[in-house]
Amino acid sequence: MIRIKCPICGLRNETEFTYGEDANVNRPSMDEQGVQPWVDFVFNRDNPRGWHKEYWHHVQGCRQWVVLERNTLTHEIGNCELARDAKLPPSQASEAAE
Amino acid sequence: MPEPLSPLTNKTVAGHFGAGDAHGVTLGTRRVSSLWQIAGWGDFEAVAKPVLTSLGLSGLGCFRHAQQLGAVTVWRIAPDKILLEGVRDLAAAASEELMVLDLGHTRTAITVEGSASRDLLAQVIAIDTAPAAFGPGEFLQTGIHHVGVLIHCTGPDRFDILVPCTWAETIWEVLFDNALPHGLTIEEAA
Numbered sequence A: 001m002i003r004i005k006c007p008i009c010g011l012r013n014e015t016e017f018t019y020g021e022d023a024n025v026n027r028p029s030m031d032e033q034g035v036q037p038w039v040d041f042v043f044n045r046d047n048p049r050g051w052h053k054e055y056w057h058h059v060q061g062c063r064q065w066v067v068l069e070r071n072t073l074t075h076e077i078g079n080c081e082l083a084r085d086a087k088l089p090p091s092q093a094s095e096a097a098e
Numbered sequence B: 001m002p003e004p005l006s007p008l009t010n011k012t013v014a015g016h017f018g019a020g021d022a023h024g025v026t027l028g029t030r031r032v033s034s035l036w037q038i039a040g041w042g043d044f045e046a047v048a049k050p051v052l053t054s055l056g057l058s059g060l061g062c063f064r065h066a067q068q069l070g071a072v073t074v075w076r077i078a079p080d081k082i083l084l085e086g087v088r089d090l091a092a093a094a095s096e097e098l099m100v101l102d103l104g105h106t107r108t109a110i111t112v113e114g115s116a117s118r119d120l121l122a123q124v125i126a127i128d129t130a131p132a133a134f135g136p137g138e139f140l141q142t143g144i145h146h147v148g149v150l151i152h153c154t155g156p157d158r159f160d161i162l163v164p165c166t167w168a169e170t171i172w173e174v175l176f177d178n179a180l181p182h183g184l185t186i187e188e189a190a
């Protein structure tokens, strides 16, 4: 059982949330012509051992999307913030362009 | 105009149920009068404030305490979303930046009161229901039986639960069954 501190609702049971997806994945720019950035975006995910950023939806609460830090090894829960406020890694498109 | 019927009309059979002489919980319903939702995006505060000001309210409120002004109750249910009960028709307030929804037909209010009402809630939600953690005037959104509900503490041992009409019977049954050990009184339908 994990408990998640929703920035709006406070500390809540995991059962009020649904997992969304990996929050480290950014959509390539819409004018991206290369195939690989789109393949990575749609199919390829890291499988980290340790801290991981994930989208969760507080579906039985404030119905906001949050970005949650979760340790895939220990199930420890770290920071939780509204997805709209979250600082996410640069998109794969901009990485590819570098 | 047709009279709206509570989905719990057939459930609210007055009487005493469960544990012998105990009277721990009283369940009832109350009419939801004109429920509206206003929602927006980035500039929500700027576009919502005139609506709230016209109702005599000073601000958007917080995510924990309901605002109460006469017959009007206001719940800030999300950063850009507010639920209002007991207000006039707000349709005219709609704009490109402010979504206005009439939810009057979508929610049923179940009332829970009595000395064991907090114990009953503790059985059906995974949140601390002690008076210090959930006092009068406070509200929370959570799930009962995996259905999203809004619970408003309206008195020391009194709660209103706003439930989706389509799930009202199920939630009522969950509350009914869980209340039996406390001694349950059902009030005449409001």
Ligand SMILES: [Zn+2]
Residues within 6 Å of the ligand: A006, A007, A008, A009, A010, A058, A061, A062, A063, A064
């Ligand atoms: Zn929440």
